[in-house]
Amino acid sequence: MCEASIMRVAFVGKGGAGKSAIAGTFARLLARRGQPVLAIDSDPLPGLAFSLGLDRDDAPLPDEAIEDRPEDEEGPRYRLRAGLSAADAVDRYAATAPDGVRFLQFGKIRTDPRTLFRSQITFRQIIKELPEDRWHLVGDLPGGTRQAFTGWGGYAETYLVVVEPMAKSLLSARRLARLALAGDRPVRVLAVANKVSEPGDAELVARRSGLEVVASVPLEPAFADAERSGRAPLDVVPDSGAIGAVSSLVEHLDRQPLRRAPS
């Protein structure tokens, strides 16, 4: 159980905006505060593992964790094996990344996506049934809108839209914000301006996305070089302005937990 309020955040945005690099850094900085963090990767392609500093692993949830749902029972075709709770599944099957971040994924596509169905369906059950107070949740959703608001980000109370100061990225951010706020859950949607290089960029992101900008991550060659090397930016350029901006983001969200709508 965490003493501080639990954060349940999901990073969304247009492909290439820098979600994984920021999400991985965010998760590790949060864990360095001594609190348990679960990083949730629902992208069928590799990304977040690199940014956390983990070796890439395509493995789905193992068969031993999954069973067929009886035909007379309503619900998805597969489910967690009887007696195995969502928390048990994380304890057993999530990888442990640097700084103690736990990392859960449903596996990665090689060629035939059908090979991941069992794991994918069970993964969704796990993230739906996670206990509310055990881990901070940090999710990295695939680029675009398809997953973000079709149940995959259902654990999130805060959506962080990663936005580059580019016309296409700004347009995507507006659409993502609209979709997030159209749901029936109380969520807040905030913007992280990424690859900021000019003085008015953060203001541009705020104005064009219509979102509050809670972090402004500078465009830095050293950070980009870390990405190109395939290593976690936090390990390669820990003193960079970009890492500092993500650290400030962690503190900002910690100071301002989501104010739930009155029930």
Add this chain to the structure above:
Amino acid sequence: MDFSGQMVVADLEAGVGTLTRLGDAGVDLVLIVVEPTPKSVEVGCRAAALVADKQLGRAVVVASRIRNDDDLAMVTKAFPDHQVVAIPDDPAIVAADRNGVAPLDSAPDAPAIQALVRLADELVAPGS
């Protein structure tokens, strides 16, 4: 209708999801765009494997945002069996993206655009 002489250029969603659902006669050519980062190259390799497995046709790798020989070597090493076309990292493309304009209109002489023009010319040349 007669569609001879016409071409369709499709920009698929990021990742390989659409590629997994593409029928076997859907395309003549797949351009796999990768950046010189391990993540991007990994995704590109999976796309190339899908193209081969599904026998979708010819695949050409477009190495984008190439800054130097090391960047290009990273991509060519990952795709030893493919033609790799280098597109240089070019501030003109970034500026066009920031302004929401087509780079072909705003910077037709930029090195990245010229590289794309050469690629297009090659792909539509008779016998290619």
